[in-house]
Amino acid sequence: MIYGANGYTGQLIAELAHQRGEAPILAGRSPDKVRPLAERLGLPWRAFALDHPDLRDVRLVLHCAGPFSATSRPMVQACLLAGAHYLDITGEIDVFESVLARDAEARQRGIVLLPGAGFDVVPSDCLAALLHRRLPSATKLELAFAPLGRSSPGTLKTSIEALPRGGLVRRGGKLVRVPAAHEVREIPFADKRRMAMSLPWGDVATAWRSTGIPDITVFIAAKPGAIRAARLTRFAAPLLGLAPVQRLLKSRIERTVRGPDANERARGGAQFWGRASDGSRSAEMTMSLPEGYTFTAQAGLECARRVLSGAVKPGAWTPSLAFGPDFAATLPGVRVGET
Numbered sequence: 001m002i003y004g005a006n007g008y009t010g011q012l013i014a015e016l017a018h019q020r021g022e023a024p025i026l027a028g029r030s031p032d033k034v035r036p037l038a039e040r041l042g043l044p045w046r047a048f049a050l051d052h053p054d055l056r057d058v059r060l061v062l063h064c065a066g067p068f069s070a071t072s073r074p075m076v077q078a079c080l081l082a083g084a085h086y087l088d089i090t091g092e093i094d095v096f097e098s099v100l101a102r103d104a105e106a107r108q109r110g111i112v113l114l115p116g117a118g119f120d121v122v123p124s125d126c127l128a129a130l131l132h133r134r135l136p137s138a139t140k141l142e143l144a145f146a147p148l149g150r151s152s153p154g155t156l157k158t159s160i161e162a163l164p165r166g167g168l169v170r171r172g173g174k175l176v177r178v179p180a181a182h183e184v185r186e187i188p189f190a191d192k193r194r195m196a197m198s199l200p201w202g203d204v205a206t207a208w209r210s211t212g213i214p215d216i217t218v219f220i221a222a223k224p225g226a227i228r229a230a231r232l233t234r235f236a237a238p239l240l241g242l243a244p245v246q247r248l249l250k251s252r253i254e255r256t257v258r259g260p261d262a263n264e265r266a267r268g269g270a271q272f273w274g275r276a277s278d279g280s281r282s283a284e285m286t287m288s289l290p291e292g293y294t295f296t297a298q299a300g301l302e303c304a305r306r307v308l309s310g311a312v313k314p315g316a317w318t319p320s321l322a323f324g325p326d327f328a329a330t331l332p333g334v335r336v337g338e339t
Contacts, residue, residue, distance in 0.1 A: 001024060001025040001026075001027050001046075001055070001058045001060070001061045001062070001084075002014050002017070002024050002025070002026055002027065002061075002062050002064060003027045003028060003061055003062070003063050003064060003065055003075065004027075004028055004063065004064035004065025004066070004071075005024075005026035005027060005028055005034060005037060005038075005045075005064065006026075006028045006030070006033035006034050006037055007028075007064055007065060007066075008259040008293070009064050009089060009118070009259075009293055009296055009297070010028070010064035010065070011037060012293055012294070012296070012297040013062065013064060013296070013297045013300050013301060014026055014037060014041060014043065015041065015297075016297045016298070016301060017301055018041045018042075018043060020301070022301075023043055023044070024043065024062075025043070025044045025045065025046055025058065026038045026041070026043050026044070026045040026046075027045060027046045027047065027048065027054075028047060028065065029047065029048070029049050029050075029065070030047060031047035034046075034047050035047070050071060050074040050075060050078070051074065053074070053075070053078035053082075055078055055079065055082035055084050056082075058082065058084045059084055059085065059308060060084055060085040060086075060087065060304055060307060060308055061075060061078075061079055061084055061085070061086055061087070062087045062088070062089075062117070062300055062301075062304050063075050063086065063087065063088040063089075064088070064089055064300075066090070067092070068088060068090035068092050068095045068115075069092055069094060069095060072088060072090060072092075072095045072098065072099060072115070073098065075088075076098075076099060076102065076113065079111060079113075080102075080105055080106070080109050080111065083109055083110065083111060084111065085111050085112040085113075085114070085307050085308070086099075086111065086112070086113045086114070086115075087112075087114045087115075087117045087300065087303055087304055087307065088114075088115050088116070088117065089116070089117055089118035089119075089120065089296055089300055090115050090116055090120060090202070091116065091119075091120025091121065091201065091202045092202065093168060093175070093200055093201075093202055093204060093205045095115060096115050096116060096121075096202050096205035096206055097175075097205050099113050099115040099316060100113070100115070100205070100206075100209055100316045100318070101316070102316055103315050103316035106314055106315050106316050107314045107315045109314070110314045111314055112307050112312050112313075112314060112315065112316075112317065112322070113315070113316040113317070114303060114307065114312070114316075114317050114318075114319070114322055116202055116206055116318065116319060117299060117300045117303040117304075117319065118292075118295070118296030118297075118299050118300050119147075119270070119292040119293070119295050119296045119299070120201075120202050120296075121201075121202045121203055121206050121318070121319065122295075122299045122303075122319045122327065122328050122331075123145075123270070123272050123287055123289055123295070123328045123334070124143050124145060124201070124202075124203045124206075124207070124218070124272055124274070125203060125206050125207060125210055125318050125319045125320045125328075126287075126319060126320045126325050126326070126327050126328035126329070127143065127272055127274045127285060127287050127328070127336075128141055128143060128203060128206075128207040128210055128211050128213075128274060128276075128320070129210050129211060129320035129321075129324075129325035130274075130285055130325045130326070130336070131211075131274050131275070131276035131283050131284075131285055132210070132211035132212075132213060132276060132325075133325055134276070134283040134285075134338075135276045135277070135278060135281060135282070135283040137278040137281070138211070138213050138276035138277060138278050138283070139213060139214060139215060139277070139278050139279065140213065140215040140216075140276065140277045140278075140279075141207055141211065141213040141215065141216045141217075141274070141275075141276050142216075142217050142218075142219070142274065142275045142276075143201070143203050143207065143216070143217075143218045143219070143272070143273070143274045144187040144189070144196050144218070144219035144220070144221065144272070144273045144274070145201075145218075145219075145220060145221070145270060145271065145272045145273075146187075146189055146194055146196070146220070146221035146270060146271040146272075147220075147221075147270050147292050148268050148269045148270055148271070148291070165177070165200070166178065166179050166180045166200075166233075166234065167179060167180050167181065167182050167198055167199060167200050168200035168204055169182075169198065169200075169204055169215075169216065169217045169218075170204045170208055170214065170215060170216040170217075171214070171215055172214050172215070173208065173214040175204065175205075178198070179231075179234050180199075180230045180231060180233050180234050181197040181198060181199070181222075181227055181230035181231045182198055183197070183198040183217065183219070184196070184197045184198075184227055185219065187219060187221065187273050188273065188284075188286075188339075189221070189271040189272075189273050189286060190271055190273075190286035190287075190288050190335075190337050191271055191288070194221040195221065195222065195223070195224070195227070196219035196220055196221045196222060197219060197220060197222050197226075197227045197230055198217055198218065198219050199218060199219065199220045199230075200218075201218035201220070203216060203218050204216050204217075204218060206318045206319075209318050209321065210318045210320045210321055213276065221271075259293065260291065260293065264291070265290075265291045265293060265294045266291075266294075267291075268290070268291030268292070268294075269288065269289065269290055269291055270288070270289050270290070270291065270292050270295070271286070271287070271288055272286065272287040272288075272289070273285075273286050273287075274286075274287075283338075284338070284339040285336060285337065285338050285339065286336070286337040286338075286339065287328065287329075287334065287335070287336050287337070288334070288335045288337075289328070289331075289333055289334045289335075290332065290333040290334075295331070295333075295334075298331050298332055299319075299328075299331055302330075302331060303319065303322075303323070306322075306323060307322075311323070
């Protein structure tokens with residue numbers, strides 16, 4: 001089942017599954033939005049809210065309905081009760097922490113919990129694991145990415161939720177709050193060097209689980225204006241956290257933002273960089289991949305296929321722990337480089 005199939009990313013995943021001859025159940029909260037997509041693709045569908053989930057005869061849910069801060073917990077609970085594997089495409093740190101903490105429950109119920117089965121965080125998690133494999137003694141991990149394309153409404157609404165909370169890093173194995181864009185540096189991506197600012201990305205949760213490296217910072221490539229704007233949110237955080245302001249910003253996104261079209265996705269791409277160090281030695285690697293939403297559709301379906309095949313034992317996993325550090329490199333258009 002693809003839940004949230006009528007959303008931007010959910011629809012891409014549903015269309016790719018259909019192209020491959022697969023027949024997932026398409027689901028979402030609104031029948032008026034799910035039914036037309038299902039009828040166009042000739043796929044079965046269901047409509048239900050998460051307070052009354054309908055997972056009859058469902059072996060796996062690929063959960064695509066954000067913001068995952070609100071939707072993940074009830075869907076995980078529904079999957080545990082139904083004995084269905086749970087995958088999602090979140091990038092939210094709190095969601096990773098919450099889902100991965102339910103490892104014992106997943107093992108007891110005989111299911112797999114796998115958050116972050118898309119652009120967030122398959123490539124960066126695998127890059128972290130590759131670096132750790134090269135330098136097992138690493139105590140510091142830095143990751144950076146440059147998404148070369150527009151964001152979907154769902155991605156931007158999730159970002160709006162995170163604005164009032166500032167930055168987040170891992171230090172000494174603990175999550176530590178820091179100011180927004182607290183660190184700015186130049187990153188040597190595979191295609192060119194770019195300025196980047198630190199941000200609270202999912203890897204401060206997942207890379208810790210995957211590698212055990214205690215100090216982790218993640219950066220995103222950004223232009224000077226975006227870096228200045230991020231730093232200004234330090235002063236506006238109390239205002240940005242007010243419910244009416246959140247609703248206003250999200251409603252504006254819904255009215256004005258559309259995700260990248262097919263031509264933009266075909267032209268787009270993303271660059272990743274990572275460095276692990278132990279104080280005396282370091283290892284650096286890069287990764288180049290297709291546009292982020294295209295990658296998410298490919299990665300999400302491949303994760304689902306492997307879980308359904310029985311390739312992953314019950315429990316809560318990061319992508320690299322479930323499929324190995326080389327997993328991302330097996331996906332179409334992904335190239336890994338060593339420096």
